[in-house]
Amino acid sequence: MSDPVVKVSGLRYGVGRRRIFDGLDLTVARGKVTAVMGPSGTGKTTLLRLITGQLTPLEGEVEVFGQAVPGLPKPALYALRRRMGMLFQNGALLTDLSVFENVAFPVREHARLPEPVLRALVLSKLHAVGLRGAAELMPGELSGGMARRVALSRAIVMDPELLIYDEPFVGLDPISMGVIVRLIRELNDALGITSIVVSHDVDELALIAHHSYLLSEGKVVAQGSPAELRDSPLEVVRQFMSGEA
Numbered sequence: 001m002s003d004p005v006v007k008v009s010g011l012r013y014g015v016g017r018r019r020i021f022d023g024l025d026l027t028v029a030r031g032k033v034t035a036v037m038g039p040s041g042t043g044k045t046t047l048l049r050l051i052t053g054q055l056t057p058l059e060g061e062v063e064v065f066g067q068a069v070p071g072l073p074k075p076a077l078y079a080l081r082r083r084m085g086m087l088f089q090n091g092a093l094l095t096d097l098s099v100f101e102n103v104a105f106p107v108r109e110h111a112r113l114p115e116p117v118l119r120a121l122v123l124s125k126l127h128a129v130g131l132r133g134a135a136e137l138m139p140g141e142l143s144g145g146m147a148r149r150v151a152l153s154r155a156i157v158m159d160p161e162l163l164i165y166d167e168p169f170v171g172l173d174p175i176s177m178g179v180i181v182r183l184i185r186e187l188n189d190a191l192g193i194t195s196i197v198v199s200h201d202v203d204e205l206a207l208i209a210h211h212s213y214l215l216s217e218g219k220v221v222a223q224g225s226p227a228e229l230r231d232s233p234l235e236v237v238r239q240f241m242s243g244e245a
Helices: 044-051 074-081 099-110 115-128 144-156 174-191 202-208 226-230 235-242
Strands: 006-015 018-028 033-037 059-064 084-087 162-166 194-198 211-216 219-224
Touching (some): 018 219, 033 202, 084 144, 162 174, 174 194, 219 235
Parallel strands (some): 033 211, 084 162
Antiparallel strands (some): 211 219
């Protein structure tokens, strides 16, 4: 078995008197789609910030690609982040830039490519999400589902090894949601990357995740395949998976 892409051990983190994580342990297997689920307020997005080095844990270890993230010098941290792609909540497109320039933005920041090569690269990534013909549109001209796909195209433009999705299904209609669900699994398999999907949308995650974690009260309360979580005898797991009051 290959080494995990992400390994979190004994993680403790809090803000003021509020303890968000209290001994969290999880691993993200290489080449798989790993889902992180939990009710609102359980720290799912905070976990992503700890993995990407935006926050520092109070205790515990966070390793990405075998490197301990806390304490990494800035140049090393920036180099590590270039191996990751991120789909932010609601897409976070730059409203004053066209679709083409939104996708090209990371490349212009981190590489110097001839314009014809850059154009071919950006159009190929837009084609991967079915939006090659939208290159000259502005973000304000896009539907919610199209905007999310443009953001996904931007997230993969640097060919990341790890792709992180922060609530990718929020605010989407059922058709757009279905498209994003399909793209997450297809891109993971076709590009040979590793994916972390943070969400509370149980049904969608069940279609794409190889392994799922359920967070509650600062810890992992259950893990396994989507089917294993659905069959869990634990009350807290059944309540979340079935949406009980």
